[in-house]
Amino acid sequence: MEAAFHGRNKYTTQNVMAAVDFDLRFAYVLAGREGTAHDAVVLRDALGRENGLRVPQEKIYLVDAGYGAKPGFLPPFRGVRYHLNEWGNNPVQNKMELFNLRHSSLRTTIERAFGSLKRRFKIIDVATPFFVYPTQVDIVVALCTIQNWVLNDGIDEYIIPEDEWVANITHTSSSTGQAQEHAYRANFRQGLADQMWEDRQNYLH
Numbered sequence: 001m002e003a004a005f006h007g008r009n010k011y012t013t014q015n016v017m018a019a020v021d022f023d024l025r026f027a028y029v030l031a032g033r034e035g036t037a038h039d040a041v042v043l044r045d046a047l048g049r050e051n052g053l054r055v056p057q058e059k060i061y062l063v064d065a066g067y068g069a070k071p072g073f074l075p076p077f078r079g080v081r082y083h084l085n086e087w088g089n090n091p092v093q094n095k096m097e098l099f100n101l102r103h104s105s106l107r108t109t110i111e112r113a114f115g116s117l118k119r120r121f122k123i124i125d126v127a128t129p130f131f132v133y134p135t136q137v138d139i140v141v142a143l144c145t146i147q148n149w150v151l152n153d154g155i156d157e158y159i160i161p162e163d164e165w166v167a168n169i170t171h172t173s174s175s176t177g178q179a180q181e182h183a184y185r186a187n188f189r190q191g192l193a194d195q196m197w198e199d200r201q202n203y204l205h
Contacts, residue, residue: 013035014031014032014033014034014035014133014136014137014140015033015034015035015036015037015042016029016030016031016033016140017029017030017033017039017042017043017046018030018110018113018114018144019053019061020109020110020113021109022109023151024109024112024113024116024151024159025113025147025148025151026113026144026145026147026148028046028052028053029140029141029144030042030045030046030049030052030053031137031140031141032133032134032137032140033045038066039063039064039066039067040066040067040068040180043063043067043073055071055072055073059072060072060073060074061073061074062074062075062103062106062107063075063107064076064107065078065082068180068181068182069181069182069185069186069188069189070180070181070182070185071182071184071185073185074103074185074188074189075181075189076099076100076103076104077096077099077100077189077193080096080097080100081097081100081101082100082103082104083104084101084104084105084108087101094197095193095194095196095197096193098193098196098197098200099189099192099193099196102196108162108165111165112159112160112162112165113147115160115165116147116158116159116160117143117144117147119158119160120143120147120150120158121143121146121147123139123143124139124140124143
């Protein structure tokens, strides 16, 4: 069982799934799943819990490709440039790249939220934790709650400004398995990409 918590690292890790709003506040946190758990499995766990993750009515969560397209969740297109610093001076070439660029621009919020959390609470980045595993899980949830409370007083030096954030292009979701995509939601994503591309072409001309 312990091997499931090692992931890509030599030390044990836990998979933490969080929903974050555009003010960098943690709206939902599920900690404690094994480090090798696939994103889609963790999401299914979160949705199946009595007080689990719920998508607000008429809202959509932007997620990474590991979650797959499903009702309430919108990932980028696979196999297409995604992270902002992968673009450089190379303009978008097609509608899927345009969609991914705009998706990434919005989804940097989750990266900034976790980055700021780790800057404030160094204990999260400790390779060899001092506490037993249940306590490690409680610590993650508690620190996310404290982060929300601190943000009530506004942005401080631990919050990474949006214009200074550099995405980690080596970040990948769990590679174990493939998330299935819901046909309706995949078609919805394609429709958004088509409309974005059409609007862009009309603007350029």
